[in-house]
Amino acid sequence: MAAVYSLFIINKSGGLIFYKDYGSSGRMDTNDSLRVASLWHSMHAISQQLSPTVGCSGIELLEADTFDLHCFQSLTGTKFFVVSEPGTQHMEALLKVIYELYTDYVLKNPFYEMEMPIRCELFDLNLSQAVQKDRVALLGR
C-alpha cells in the first residue's frame, strides 16, 4: 500500500515550522528534519535560478530510489512537501488539501503567530484524517 512517510512545512524565510512523520519508514530526529528543511529550501531556490524554463517556480517532484518528494509552494512563499513511497499517486491533491487545512486551522487561529512553528491540535487532527484518507486512496478529486 502506498504511503506518506512525512510532511514538512517551511515558512518563506526557510525555517521549518511543521514536521510530522507517518508510519515507521524515514523517521528522523529534530536535527535531521531541520537539516532536510533548510536543504530543500535552498535547493528549491537554486532550481528556480537554474531552470531553463522562464518563470519556473521551483522543483515540484523529486524521485529517488526509495522515496518521492512532492513539493507545493503557495504564492505567499510557504512551502509544503511530503515524502512518500515511490510512485504514490494524488500527492498534488493532498498538498492542496493540506494548504487549505493550514489556512483554516493555523492561520485562523488567533493565537498562532505568523511564521512561527505550528502547534495547533486542530490542525494535527484534521491533517491525520486527510493523510489517512489518502492512504486508502479516496483522494482522487
Added chain:
Amino acid sequence: MPTAGPRSGDAIFANVERVNAELFTLTYGAIVRQLLTDLEEVEEVNKQLDQMGYNIGTRLIDEFLAKANISRCVDFKETAEMIAKVGFKMFLGVTASVTNWDIEGTCCNMVLEENPLVDFVELPDTCQGLYYCNVLCGVIRGALEMVSMKTEVTWVRDVLRGDDSYELQVKLLKQVPQEYPYKDDE
C-alpha cells in the same frame, strides 16, 4: 489534474460556513464603538482599524489563494479584478467593480455595490472624519503585501459621509520581486 483554473466567488461563498449577517454587522459595530471609547481620537481609530485589517489580510490571503484556486496574476489589473470579483464575493458576499484606471495601470478605484458592514450605521456629528469601514483598506493592503505588492488603500467615497457610493482607491506603490537576494556577481 488540479489545474481547474480559478473558482468563482459565488461558488466559494456558497460552500463556506457563514454566520448571521446581523451578528457580523453588530460585532463589527461593537469593535468600532469600543475603539472610539478606548482611543478617543477619530484619527487614531482610523489607524487602528487599518492595522487590524492589515493583520487580517496577511492571514486571509492564503485562504483566498487556497480556496479560490488562483494562480499568479499577470499584472496589477488582473489582481484588482480578482479582488473585486472573487475576493469581495468570497468573504463579504458582495461584488465590486473596478474603475478609474490611471494610464500606468497602477492605481484604480473599487466601487462597492453593497456594504454589509454599515447596514444599521449612522455617523454622529462627534465622529466626523471616521472611516467606519477602514478595516477593509487594511485587509487589502495586508493581503497584497503577502504577495509582494506594496499598496496604499484609502476610502475616496463613503455613503456614511454623504457620498453616493462606497469607493476605495488602491494604489500600487512598489512590486517587490519574489527572488532571493543573490548578489554574487556584484
